[in-house]
Amino acid sequence: MLKIDHPQIYIYSYQLSRESKTEVKSIWTWANNIWQHFSHEKELIFSPANLGYPLTQAKKFSHSNKIEGSFKFCRLDDDSEGILARIGSPETDENKDIDIAALKDFNVNNLMLADSYEDWLGQTIFITYKLPTYQPRTKKYLRQVADECLKNLFPEASVRPPFYRDSELLGLPIFEYSSLKRQLQVFVYLVDDEIEEKLEQIVQPLFELFYYRHKITTAFLDSRPISDLLKGLRAIIEGIIASLETKIPEFESNNDVASQEKVNKDEYLTSLKRTHKQLLQDSLVYQRGLEFLENSNNTINIHDYNYQEKLAQICDKWQASTEDLTTFKFFIDKNSPYFQRQIQGDLGYFKHGTDLIKIAVDLVAGIVDIEQAEIDRSLERTIQILGTGLGAGGLVVSAVANYVERDIVFRIPQNGDRIHPAVASLLWSLLAVILVSGLVGWINGAWKINLDRWFRRKSEPRRLPDSQSSPVNDMLQEAAEVRSPTEQE
Numbered sequence: 001m002l003k004i005d006h007p008q009i010y011i012y013s014y015q016l017s018r019e020s021k022t023e024v025k026s027i028w029t030w031a032n033n034i035w036q037h038f039s040h041e042k043e044l045i046f047s048p049a050n051l052g053y054p055l056t057q058a059k060k061f062s063h064s065n066k067i068e069g070s071f072k073f074c075r076l077d078d079d080s081e082g083i084l085a086r087i088g089s090p091e092t093d094e095n096k097d098i099d100i101a102a103l104k105d106f107n108v109n110n111l112m113l114a115d116s117y118e119d120w121l122g123q124t125i126f127i128t129y130k131l132p133t134y135q136p137r138t139k140k141y142l143r144q145v146a147d148e149c150l151k152n153l154f155p156e157a158s159v160r161p162p163f164y165r166d167s168e169l170l171g172l173p174i175f176e177y178s179s180l181k182r183q184l185q186v187f188v189y190l191v192d193d194e195i196e197e198k199l200e201q202i203v204q205p206l207f208e209l210f211y212y213r214h215k216i217t218t219a220f221l222d223s224r225p226i227s228d229l230l231k232g233l234r235a236i237i238e239g240i241i242a243s244l245e246t247k248i249p250e251f252e253s254n255n256d257v258a259s260q261e262k263v264n265k266d267e268y269l270t271s272l273k274r275t276h277k278q279l280l281q282d283s284l285v286y287q288r289g290l291e292f293l294e295n296s297n298n299t300i301n302i303h304d305y306n307y308q309e310k311l312a313q314i315c316d317k318w319q320a321s322t323e324d325l326t327t328f329k330f331f332i333d334k335n336s337p338y339f340q341r342q343i344q345g346d347l348g349y350f351k352h353g354t355d356l357i358k359i360a361v362d363l364v365a366g367i368v369d370i371e372q373a374e375i376d377r378s379l380e381r382t383i384q385i386l387g388t389g390l391g392a393g394g395l396v397v398s399a400v401a402n403y404v405e406r407d408i409v410f411r412i413p414q415n416g417d418r419i420h421p422a423v424a425s426l427l428w429s430l431l432a433v434i435l436v437s438g439l440v441g442w443i444n445g446a447w448k449i450n451l452d453r454w455f456r457r458k459s460e461p462r463r464l465p466d467s468q469s470s471p472v473n474d475m476l477q478e479a480a481e482v483r484s485p486t487e488q489e
Helices: 027-038 100-106 139-153 193-201 203-254 257-262 265-318 322-351 353-401 421-444 469-488
Strands: 003-016 059-062 068-076 080-088 120-130 163-169 172-179 184-190
Touching (some): 003 027, 003 139, 027 068, 027 080, 068 203, 080 203, 139 184, 193 203, 193 265, 203 322, 265 322, 265 353
Parallel strands (some): 120 184
Antiparallel strands (some): 003 080, 059 068, 163 172
16 A cells, blocks of 8 residues: 655635625635644634635644645635645654555545646646655656555546646656546645745646636636537528528529519519528627627636746746756647647638628618519509509590489390490400500510510529539629619619
């Protein structure tokens, strides 16, 4: 059985601050659960009241001669708050050469792990221990010790983060386990008395360093669902454009007078208007998604700088160079740039989608304008034809009315009877309406008959050319031509 001396577990937990947020299901719930389990002062309840900067004085507890600990609290950036908890073994002789299995008592029912609460930023666990002098200090052996520490501290494999990388800090190996999606990071580090003193020098900078790391990873994780949303919206918009382009030949044939009887113009126009409204709504969602990605990228840039500032502070306190802090520098050299490149790539790709949205909106609006103009013109021609015909009929009636000299008598017609003058004038009027309306309709083309369609089969609808942009531009140009006569009137 592996043995260790005086293990200490430092737990860094962070969340965003919200004025309207209750303390239920927050890091304060998490802190109070640990306190209630280990402390004898059951009535003490932690809350964000009087929270300030920097870390407060430690609030200590003593569970037994095997376990003790403390809590510190801090407000960060005016929009976040964090808690530093410590659970460890007292520096006594009886806590030397203890079995690693004793770490199970430090994390009963996974109290050490905070749930992903609302506004949750993440959690870093920093485990330190010492080794008896008789035990080896090879990297292979220390890796075995680190693995056993995690297995006993987190018996459930589902909550245990996988191994990520190893490095050296102040000349001794340190092992990192990380789960990006769960925003959980664990370090296991062999220390000695000198290193413990150095760690005491950087309590505040290290607390803020982990905070900026979680701000960066949270910004990246929050950007992934937005990226998927934009990808889906772009696919929908591209589908609408493709659908409209394939319907352009059908649209052109529908404007043929001979085929208008087969087309329900009202339903077609209603469908187009519905599509236009949906595109406008999608464009708003799309634009907000782009703004969210830009904000995420800015957040990463800001806290990338803050992270490096804290690294510089640690180097200053330790009188070391940043190259001596590869354990912490690796994140800012590798992970953070990857997050930035990923979001910037998404922005570059999805910003082109705004042009697609504009094309789709203009295309649908153009077709709607053309269809509405055709309906309005058809209505105007019908009114013109009927008005002219009825006017001509009225003139005929007026002309023959003076010749109506006898009253109408309703009786069964006999052989040799002549048409009553009133009936004759009515028939002449109807004939005038028909002839004049037909003449006017023929002149303005409203009733033009395409004789070729009666003697040949219907040809197949024309296919779109290979260039997808040409039909779209033709439709938009036609929409502009339709608008211009109306504006001139």
